[in-house]
Amino acid sequence: MERELCRHMIEIAVALVAAFFLGSAPTAYLVGRAASGVDIRRSGSGNPGALNAYRQLGKTAGVIVLLADSGKGAAAVYLGQRLYIPMSALAAVAAVAALGHNFSPFLKFRGGKGGAVVLGISAIMLLGITAITVAFGAVLYGVTRHAVWAMTGTFLLLNALTIATLQPVGQISLCLALSALVAGTHLWRQYPQVSVAMRERAWRRFMTIE
Template sequence: MKIIASLLIGYLIGCFQSAYIISRIKGRLDIRKYGSGNAGTTNVIRVMGWKAGIITFFMDVFKAAIGVLVCSLIFDDILMGYYAGVGVVIGHNWPVFLGFRGGKGIAATIGLLTAVDIRIGLIVIGIMAIVIFISRYVSLGSILMAISIPILMAIFYTDRPQYIVLGVILMIFALYNHRANIKRLLNGTENKLGHKKNLSENEK
């Protein structure tokens, strides 16, 4: 019951869709109808600019961290906080109030990992930053970061299988939501960071 409660609490927090809210307030538009059609940081940057994108990123990071901290305190168990963080990612990706059309959950994943274990959070941030700096592909940085999650969980939490299993689940979520990006990366047609979409363009 504690696991279910944690997932539900996290899910409801995750449904607070930062990109959608920012796009409505700042641009009076639905971000999901522009650019890639994704309600996430990268698409906000391309459609609305860096300022809106950075605000979106930190809002998503903080909401996941809040989910982890709230359930950790309620149940006095960081593992329940971890489950809540996974719930936040699910809510972010598939928000019930927005027809289950959300983002890809990368910023939220970073937030939950940092709240669960700051060492892992800093490592995944480093992986993403280095890959994006070198390649200019946000998607590649996100994909490699996701793949590293269960590996890092296995290194730091060898004796806690649930941590590793949840890490695998987070990786699967990220890879599933980046499946179109993976195809474009393999085809050499993926957009690099800095490529700004026309507001009327939707590549979905």
């Protein structure tokens, strides 16, 4: 019994460590350096994520970063599933992967905002729902041309469908928590602009802050 418990604890520890280092891999930074020698942190919005890579490095680089970042989250959760760790531990693995991306030690603890990583996590856990929300987000971005509006709509729909389809409480809680992490990171990184927009009640400007 004790040996079995020890084995499970080791598996959970392995999954957590792997998730953190997978998540913290600085994809956008590496692609920028490899593609054109650009430090994505000093270009455009300065955010080392897929959207800034798309705008500063081009469509191909942006797609590569998007897929790679999504893949980091998906790989972390898939590993946890293959180790058959319990849902509570799997939720921790997902959260650690997202935190690793947002606060990468390879970029002095300043990474992306986690949107793509969280969608990768969701794709492994709730593929159908994720596919619907990603399609909706793509259409919304095509119509509005505002990344923040599209991402907000995507995550609102993701959470709404997770609740509406009566997913387990743990799954719903994880979805809400990861969405809050993405939103919180965005607001924290853009605090000066957010503060001014809220003080002036400039809500339209608030929703376009990237």
